[in-house]
Amino acid sequence: MVLSPLLAAGFLVAAAAAPANAADGVYVQGTVTAETSQDVYAPQHSVYVELYELSGSGDVIRGIGTGMDGSYSLYGVPPGRYRMHFEPNGLVSDGLTPTWLGNTPYEAQSQIIEVGTTNVTGLDAQLEIGSSISGIVSYPQGAEPPVAAAFLFNTTTGEWERSAYRADVDAAGNYTINGLPAGMYALRFGDSNDQALVSTEYWEGQELLYASTPVEVAADQQLTGYDGAVGPGGVYVGRLAGPDRSATSVQISMAGYPDGSDAVFVVNGQNFPDALGAAPAAARVGAPILLVTPSAIPASVKAELTRLTPETIYVVGGEPSVSLAVETQLQGYATGGVIRFKGVDRFHTSRLVADYFWGGADNRTAYIATGLNFPDALSGAPAAANEFGPVILVNGKASSLDAATATLLQELSIEKVVVAGGLPSVSAGIKSDLDALPFILESYRRNGADRYATSVITNQKSFPLADAVFLATGANFPDALAGAALAGAWRAPVYLVQQNCIPSAVLGEIGRLHVRDVVLLGGEPSLSNNVLNLQVC
Incomplete structure (x- = not known):
């Protein structure tokens, strides 16, 4: 046999x-x-x-x-x-x-x-009988005792496992997390519910995951003395915005890359198709996205390019999106040159981006989104980045998967595909063809009743852990386009919200993740002060 x-x-x-x-x-x-x-x-x-x-x-x-x-x-x-x-x-x-x-x-x-x-x-x-981590956590007088949580990191995939190992802290501050397999963990202390009544802190007093010290656990090991402290609760809510969409992209870049960046992505800020696949690629190399017009570089973007001093500038889109004159000007800001991704259409462009940044790597996951509209691709971009995969655009109205995308998925060694959006966005025929690819082991569809619910479901499946969430309007693309790259680099989700309020499910996600920061992308009227105040729809 x-x-x-x-x-x-x-x-x-x-x-x-x-x-x-x-x-x-x-x-x-x-x-x-x-x-x-x-x-x-x-x-x-x-x-x-x-x-x-x-x-x-x-x-x-x-x-x-x-x-x-x-x-x-x-x-x-x-x-x-x-x-x-x-x-x-x-x-x-x-x-x-x-x-x-x-x-x-x-x-x-x-x-x-x-x-x-x-x-x-x-x-x-x-x-097996597992290992354990124990310690003492101090917390504010009068507050409920917090919870200790150990998040297991998969060093092969670079992803966090979907469920944390948790233990309640008793009134005296003692905790013990039992049943731990050997591995590398992020140890975090936070509120016992979703109310943010106490702060979220990592072991050794760090506020953010990237600055925290991982805890290495061996088999049959009982680690003691892993103490922590939480303070009064609360979530910081801020806004990254400029007087226009290009200036907003500059503010996002400054917040994410205060010390400059080796690479910068430049895209058309007046139309979305070519740029939709740029965010995961920018996150992959740790680069901001700056928005230009087809024929000019705004003054704010010029100043930011000077500050960033990039070696390489990546232009995503053909000459109708970003003119040759703009590309020529960009040459003066890049010490190593400008690379343009220009396909025969938006779908081809996204494949070129995916092949360039993921080709030859040990890949596992790719997100598939329609290139005919922006919401699903934008909320899916940080999730794709969190799973170290590209967003590949398809003609969602087509009855079948195009051969070029199928070939690219195989060449990238993709085993898991995630379709971002429901049937109106990506057809049943495309999903069926993805299911039938012999090298695809997992094939999911992430969708909700609308674009807001889809962003919630997408992020629920991709983010077991985050320090921040980003909020962007679901009615337009520019702010979320630039913000999705920063969110992906921070391994944080982007949720689409309405102009004047936050869907209750999004507020629930802020509580689920126990984040310290909520960042609004864009000014008024894109997101009103009701959103800044986390007013529920």
Whole structure:
């Protein structure tokens, strides 16, 4: 028998040959054992088994607890690809590590289950006695005790795992986070709810993730003395804005790159198509996006280019978007020259950008968005950057995926695609063709009832951790275009909001992430002072 390449590599779990009624789906089953003492294992009950689909929304479609003998069966599973997670019940098994199928704490490295028309058995898991981190956290008198959270970092993908390991701080300030697998963590202390009544701080008194010291945890290790302190709560809400869209892009650049930048992206600020794929690329190389007109460089942008002293300026778009005269002027600001990405259309341009900045790299994820409108691509850009992937534009109204995009995805070694937006934005035919690509293991669609809800759902799936959120109008593109690059570089989400208020779901996201900063992109009338005051719609 010849195994498929995925089976031979161990990425897929072969199905057993038991018969099943395909119309009702099949069952998947296995047994969970847990470490009871050093290298001694026994069946473990009350472990919650979750089956995540690798298509559609990517949510849990089945879940069940293990029985007293450690076994489980999930029935009515439709054909498709899945990942499986095992979560011990802390009330009966405190200290055991959760795991993904394949006995790994990392979702991206877990085994993928291929379900067809036959039952799948032998999906066993083994839980280990985990390590721990403990310490004392001081907090303001009269406040509720905070929570300690350890966020596991996947050094292979550069992403944070979707769920943190948490522990309540008791009244005396003591905490212990149990059940930790070996790995690198960000240790953060913050409010026990979404009210921001106490501040969010990292271990060693750092306010921001990038400045914090990671905690290295080895197997069977009990780390003590990891103390912290939180102060009075509150979220800083500010605005980055200038008198016009180009000046706003300058303010965003100054905030993100006070010491200059080796690279700068220049795009047309009067139209969006060519520039939509620029934000993840700019975030990838740590560069701002500055907005020009087709025929001129505004004075504010000239001054900012002088301050930034870039080596390379990347122009995204052809001569109708940014003229040759502007390109010639830009040569005087770039010590190493100007590189222009110019395709036959907006879709080709986005592919050129993706190929240049992601070609030859060890890639995993790409976002697919329509190039016929801007909202989904703009809110998807920071999410793509957070997952180290490009945004590739397609003609969302087309009935099928174009061959050039399919070829590019394969050349970039993409295994996971995320379609940004619903059926009005990207057709069912395009999504179906993406699903059918033999090298794509995961194919999701992130969409909500409108552009605002889509931005929430996109960011919920991509950001388990952030220090800031950016808010931009969902009615126009320039402010979000420049801001998406900075958000991507900061690994922070952009939420689309209305001119005079914030959707309640966006406010909920600010609470979920426990951010310190909320940054409005653009002045009035793009975003009114009601938004500055976080007034809910």
